[in-house]
Amino acid sequence: MLDLRHLATLHAVAEEGTFGRAADRLGYTQSAVSQQVAALEKSVGGTVFDRPGGPKPVRLTPLGEVLLAHGRDLLALAAATEDAVERFKAGEGRVDIGTFQSITNVILPTVVRRLLDEQPAADIRLFEEETDQPSADGLDLVFFDGPLKGDVEQVKILDDPYVVVARHGQFADGPVPLQALDGAAMVAQPPICDQARVERVYAEAGVAPLIVFRTADNRGVLSMVRAGMGIAVMPLLTLDIPPDDIRTHEIEPALTPREIYLAWHANRTLSPLAKRVIDLTEQAVRQLR
Known part of the structure; x- marks a missing residue:
């Protein structure tokens, strides 16, 4: 089985021309480079470099040329994979x-x-x-x-507290009693998620608002309150900054926040x-x- 370290050594020796310069480039000893090349040759069953000796550079054998041609692709893929892993660890993905x-x-x-x-x-x-x-x-x-x-x-x-949303002047300043919602025209969200729980609280308190419109669109609820269709009871997080004709009031007693x-x-x-x-x-x- 090919070892990427051996292919990297093959690549370095082929580019540098000598085992010594390849060792300097890789941060190895020259004997370590020789050992890795020998291990590569053993794994592929043939010589990958012709070694003329002396100061002359080594040269790739035909087998070495094949290995290097495909090894470059493997090394590039390994580098790209390593880079992708590092970017993933840093928060990409x-x-x-x-x-x-x-x-x-x-x-x-x-x-x-x-x-x-x-x-x-x-x-x-x-x-x-x-x-x-x-x-x-x-x-x-x-x-x-x-x-x-x-x-x-x-x-x-x-924790997202509920408030009464009404046109300006519809209620006096300060909290609105829960009982004041009984019979009041109300614009509401569909009775799913936490809205269902809120409506059970109304019922348990004997409060029965008159639901005149339901919409899952938070802005649609506010638009109809602004138009005078009714009041609303909404979590604070659903509200944009209200214009001058819309007021928010606490509810007394307060509903359990969503x-x-x-x-x-x-x-x-x-x-x-x-x-x-x-x-x-x-x-x-x-x-x-």
Whole structure:
């Protein structure tokens, strides 16, 4: 079996012309170069250099020419592979991330920008889905507003409190009592993910808002509140900076915040790039707080 070290020695001797100069180039002793050439000749079953002796340079035999012609390709492939491994360890490669609107709009722009500043060749793929229980299959990392079930590891990155969103002047300054939502026209998100839990809290408190419109588009909810169609109860992370005609109010008693998690497959080694996404996400959340 050919040894890449032996091929590298063959290449160096062929270019330098002597075992001594090849040894200087490779950082070996001359005897070590001779031993490697001998081992190469033994493995291929023939002589690879004609050795005229004296000051004359050695020359490749026909077998040596064949070995060097193909060996250059192997050495180049090995160097490219080594370079790719080093770049992978440094954070290059591809990372597939499952996300949803709030994370896409608020957290991931900072993460992606920093990641590309560090690793311009990184291949980042985002997959956005609004679902009750996303799957981590085929993904390196998944964001979700609640703990994921199944064979995953996960970390809670954020508690996202709920607020009432209403037109200016619709409520007095200060917190809005939960009971004030009873019978109120409300624009809401579909009853999936954490929205379903919030609506169960309403029901348990005997509060029955009048849902006049549902949309999974956070901006659509705000647009209809702004138009006067109704109020909304939304997590803070879903809100853009509200214009003058929109106000946010705390709820009294406060609803339990939605919990946002970042998850990945259990018992599976994360790439350096995926690990860096986790680090940058935690940094972005700390700055957001």
